Amino acid sequence: MGMKMNRVQQSLIDVVVIHAVVTGLHAVAHTRIDVSATAEQSVFIGAVIIVAPLIAAVGQLMRRHVFAASTLFLSMVGAEVFGVINHLIVPGADNVAQVPSGLWGGIFVWSAAALVLVEAAGIVVGALAFVASRRTTMNQSVHSGVAQSTSHA
Numbered sequence: 001m002g003m004k005m006n007r008v009q010q011s012l013i014d015v016v017v018i019h020a021v022v023t024g025l026h027a028v029a030h031t032r033i034d035v036s037a038t039a040e041q042s043v044f045i046g047a048v049i050i051v052a053p054l055i056a057a058v059g060q061l062m063r064r065h066v067f068a069a070s071t072l073f074l075s076m077v078g079a080e081v082f083g084v085i086n087h088l089i090v091p092g093a094d095n096v097a098q099v100p101s102g103l104w105g106g107i108f109v110w111s112a113a114a115l116v117l118v119e120a121a122g123i124v125v126g127a128l129a130f131v132a133s134r135r136t137t138m139n140q141s142v143h144s145g146v147a148q149s150t151s152h153a
Helices: 002-032 039-061 065-089 103-151
Strands: none
Touching: 002 039, 002 065, 002 103, 039 065, 039 103, 065 103
16 A cells, blocks of 8 residues: 555646646747747646646645645646647637647747646656545544553453
8 A cells, every 4th residue: 555655645746747747848839939828827737737746746745745736736627627628629720720830839839738748747756646645644543543542451
């Protein structure tokens, strides 16, 4: 059980790092092909897509596993929905079907596709980490309760 939890914990950190790298590359592509976000989109991108996963990683490193898993899961769901809507559904400059060709247009499309995959992985890892952290928390509560009840005897 301990090894599995460590693997899940490491996966959470890995997803956050990979997501940050791909998000950074996608952001550069956005500027190179001159596709800007609205003020509202920028707030969402900053809070949910950039900051929240980093907060999840910090929470993981601080051993706040339920918080870290919940934060990663929710941020990746939000990022996934946002990306699919803006890159695949809504017509406009941010839609991959309307991006100009060339190096940065290609990087934009590739990084948008990579974000769909990384965020899907983040959703799965967040959910698995949440289940694993809740199970561990419940087991610790049961064991500490048993220790307390036997020490009073």
